[in-house]
Amino acid sequence: MARQAAHFAMVALGALALAGCSGGGAGSSKPDGVAAIDQARLDNADSDADNWLTYGRTNAEQRFSPLTQINDTNIGELSPAWALELDTTRGQEATPIVVDGIMYTSTAWSKVVAVDAATGKQLWQFDPQNDGAKAAHACCDVVNRGVAVWKGKVYVGTIDGRLIAIDAKTGKQVWSVVTVDQKKPYTITGAPRVFKDKVLIGNSGAELGVRGYITAYDTETGKLVWRFYTVPGNPKDGPDGAASDDILEKLARPTWYGDNYWKLGGGGTVWDSMVYDKELNQLLIGVGNGSPWNHKWRSAGKGDNLFLSSILALDPDTGKYKWHYQVNPGETWDYTATQQIMLADLKIDGKMRKVAMQAPKNGFFYVIDRTNGKFISAQPYAYQNWAVGIDQKTGRPIEKPGARYENSPALIIPSGIGAHAWMPMSYSPKTGLVYIPAMEHPLVYSDAKPFEIHPGRWNTAVSFLDPPKLPGLPDTIEGRRKALEGMVKGKLVAYDPVTQKSKWEIKRDWPWNGGTLATAGNLVFEGTAHGEFEAYSADNGKKLWAFQTNRGVLAGPITYRVNGEQYVAVMAGYGGSMGMASGTPFMKNKMPNGLIIAFKLKGTGKLPAYTPIPKDKPTPSDEAFTPAQIATGQKFFFTYCQICHGGPVNPDLKRSALLRDKDAFQQVVIGGALSQNGMASFKDYLKPEEAEGIRAYLNQRAKELLAEEAKGGK
Numbered sequence: 241m242a243r244q245a246a247h248f249a250m251v252a253l254g255a256l257a258l259a260g261c262s263g264g265g266a267g268s269s270k271p272d273g274v275a276a277i278d279q280a281r282l283d284n285a286d287s288d289a290d291n292w293l294t295y296g297r298t299n300a301e302q303r304f305s306p307l308t309q310i311n312d313t314n315i316g317e318l319s320p321a322w323a324l325e326l327d328t329t330r331g332q333e334a335t336p337i338v339v340d341g342i343m344y345t346s347t348a349w350s351k352v353v354a355v356d357a358a359t360g361k362q363l364w365q366f367d368p369q370n371d372g373a374k375a376a377h378a379c380c381d382v383v384n385r386g387v388a389v390w391k392g393k394v395y396v397g398t399i400d401g402r403l404i405a406i407d408a409k410t411g412k413q414v415w416s417v418v419t420v421d422q423k424k425p426y427t428i429t430g431a432p433r434v435f436k437d438k439v440l441i442g443n444s445g446a447e448l449g450v451r452g453y454i455t456a457y458d459t460e461t462g463k464l465v466w467r468f469y470t471v472p473g474n475p476k477d478g479p480d481g482a483a484s485d486d487i488l489e490k491l492a493r494p495t496w497y498g499d500n501y502w503k504l505g506g507g508g509t510v511w512d513s514m515v516y517d518k519e520l521n522q523l524l525i526g527v528g529n530g531s532p533w534n535h536k537w538r539s540a541g542k543g544d545n546l547f548l549s550s551i552l553a554l555d556p557d558t559g560k561y562k563w564h565y566q567v568n569p570g571e572t573w574d575y576t577a578t579q580q581i582m583l584a585d586l587k588i589d590g591k592m593r594k595v596a597m598q599a600p601k602n603g604f605f606y607v608i609d610r611t612n613g614k615f616i617s618a619q620p621y622a623y624q625n626w627a628v629g630i631d632q633k634t635g636r637p638i639e640k641p642g643a644r645y646e647n648s649p650a651l652i653i654p655s656g657i658g659a660h661a662w663m664p665m666s667y668s669p670k671t672g673l674v675y676i677p678a679m680e681h682p683l684v685y686s687d688a689k690p691f692e693i694h695p696g697r698w699n700t701a702v703s704f705l706d707p708p709k710l711p712g713l714p715d716t717i718e719g720r721r722k723a724l725e726g727m728v729k730g731k732l733v734a735y736d737p738v739t740q741k742s743k744w745e746i747k748r749d750w751p752w753n754g755g756t757l758a759t760a761g762n763l764v765f766e767g768t769a770h771g772e773f774e775a776y777s778a779d780n781g782k783k784l785w786a787f788q789t790n791r792g793v794l795a796g797p798i799t800y801r802v803n804g805e806q807y808v809a810v811m812a813g814y815g816g817s818m819g820m821a822s823g824t825p826f827m828k829n830k831m832p833n834g835l836i837i838a839f840k841l842k843g844t845g846k847l848p849a850y851t852p853i854p855k856d857k858p859t860p861s862d863e864a865f866t867p868a869q870i871a872t873g874q875k876f877f878f879t880y881c882q883i884c885h886g887g888p889v890n891p892d893l894k895r896s897a898l899l900r901d902k903d904a905f906q907q908v909v910i911g912g913a914l915s916q917n918g919m920a921s922f923k924d925y926l927k928p929e930e931a932e933g934i935r936a937y938l939n940q941r942a943k944e945l946l947a948e949e950a951k952g953g954k
């Protein structure tokens with residue numbers, strides 16, 4: 241009897257769910273089971289307001305929610321519902337997926353968790369058991385930006401280049417495929433996307449030297465369906481047997497010169513944006529920078545180098561080329577076009593246009609006709625000094641003389657950090673504004689002379705970590721680094737894509753802040769590097785609410801509803817490329833573990849207790865090192881160490897106790913004693929005496945830091 245009653249209740253609930261979805265049109269009934277997302281449900285994601293079914297909420301990736309329970313009149317009552325502490329201090333970049341009350345998300349080191357979205361109770365955790373030493377190939381931290389969910393399975397790409405399908409109910413692995421040549425410095429940090437029983441994944445590694453591509457796999461079996469390479473390979477190797485073969489030879493190869501490009505892979509990794517445009521039966525992907533960065537060394541300073549720094553449209557079923565739009569021809573600054581691609585229908589000059597919008601690294605906001613890839617408009621959304629503007633007829637940039645640093649170093653804004661990185665932007669159809677986490681970050685680019693290839697390490701052909709003397713900058717490397725760091729800032733921009741003008745802006749004293757979420761409650765949410773999670777009035781930018789999470793917030797926030805209650809959730813945990821490479825003067829303490837935090841109106845949840853732990857005091861050795869040792873060490877420190885140890889994410893080596901112990905230092909740097917923590921052995925790159933030079937240089941720096949701190953400096 242009881243069982244019958246339960247069955248009746250289930251049927252009634254099912255009927256309710258059907259009724260609730262009826263606005264979504266034919267085929268919008270909710271499929272059965274856990275993690276039940278199919279094509280019909282994904283296509284109707286916009287009317288499924290309770291859930292956040294895919295990375296950007298819908299295929300259009302506007303990150304706009306129609307939910308209004310939390311709005312600009314009651315936001316003051318928003319407080320934590322729950323928080324889940326994660327197992328690491330490394331960066332957290334994922335956008336969670338929520339399906340019928342369960343949250344699925346990835347965390348640093350490509351782990352995956354399933355969580356009760358109303359209570360924060362962890363249901364399972366999946367650990368792909370990465371090789372820790374792989375962290376040395378991760379340009380931008382061992383982060384992961386999210387999972388895809390489809391018909392009872394959860395998909396994640398791993399830092400060591402696998403794509404794994406996980407049973408959504410049990411958290412157990414169903415299948416796993418290796419999607420890259422693991423001998424090369426490929427990594428995966430991006431979120432997979434699913435459509436029509438295919439799961440898409442790209443990869444990263446263009447800073448170190450790889451050839452970019454994107455692959456579609458069968459969601460059930462993991463079988464490869466198609467692959468598209470974004471740049472041509474070694475001409476002697478012949479065709480790849482991939483969907484890209486014909487178009488690469490016809491259109492792309494003639495835009496490349498010399499041999500260096502294929503020796504280093506050429507770059508063009510597809511590490512973030514992939515959008516399924518069902519209406520036009522196409523897939524839009526964002527393509528990354530060149531490898532090496534420097535066009536002069538990559539392609540003899542000639543040619544557009546297709547399809548680097550482009551938005552590419554592919555046939556979703558076959559992977560064949562449809563059209564492309566190249567943002568930066570002959571890319572030479574690490575200006576990727578991998579940033580989020582957002583689909584919309586906008587009224588421009590009185591006509592409805594089907595557009596793709598992107599705010600790529602180069603500082604210009606692009607509106608492209610997504611029916612054919614033709615340029616519509618582009619204006620700067622942030623400060624930039626490399627271009628006069630974009631030719632409004634051809635869509636090609638008009639570069640300033642000297643911006644390519646061919647003959648002398650150039651201080652360029654934005655740097656390869658970008659005027660906008662991976663942090664998602666959002667678009668509110670109600671205000672007509674795009675909310676962009678924008679940045680101002682300078683870099684002195686200078687031609688690396690001589691250009692040496694270091695296999696498996698950073699290969700940019702640009703000297704940038706040790707800025708050379710330039711008029712107006714201090715005499716010492718450290719002085720110049722500090723001066724450049726003093727120039728950085730950020731802002732939250734509410735940008736009108738139709739008029740190509742900013743409507744309002746919130747200034748930030750530091751770049752590298754969080755992704756944004758827009759809601760029909762007239763709200764925009766954004767986290768900051770300072771650990772604040774904030775809400776603004778979407779129409780006028782008035783600050784309405786803030787909550788201190790005690791760790792930097794970078795990830796894209798989401799909102800969803802369970803049992804009639806609306807939640808806003810975000811992952812907190814500072815890291816990523818800038819977190820590894822660049823100092824944060826305001827972060828005086830050690831970083832705490834990351835969190836997933838969910839908020840609701842009048843929530844009574846608590847965050848784990850936070851006790852600030854100051855960074856260790858420098859304790860340099862009193863050994864005498866020679867100036868030659870220190871000079872050698874400086875060179876190798878900037879070649880191999882700074883990029884991962886310049887920011888708060890990884891240990892500050894000036895404060896390391898290892899500096900006093902020659903043998904222990906050698907065991908870590910050469911012997912790989914800490915490789916499972918992410919510190920790989922550098923025995924293939926450094927001789928023992930060079931590692932000892934690094935210890936000499938760091939001891940020197942530690943002494944300076946100690947003296948500075950004794951004087952009350954930072």
Ligand code: CA
Pocket residue numbers: 446447528529574576656
């Ligand atoms: Ca890059």
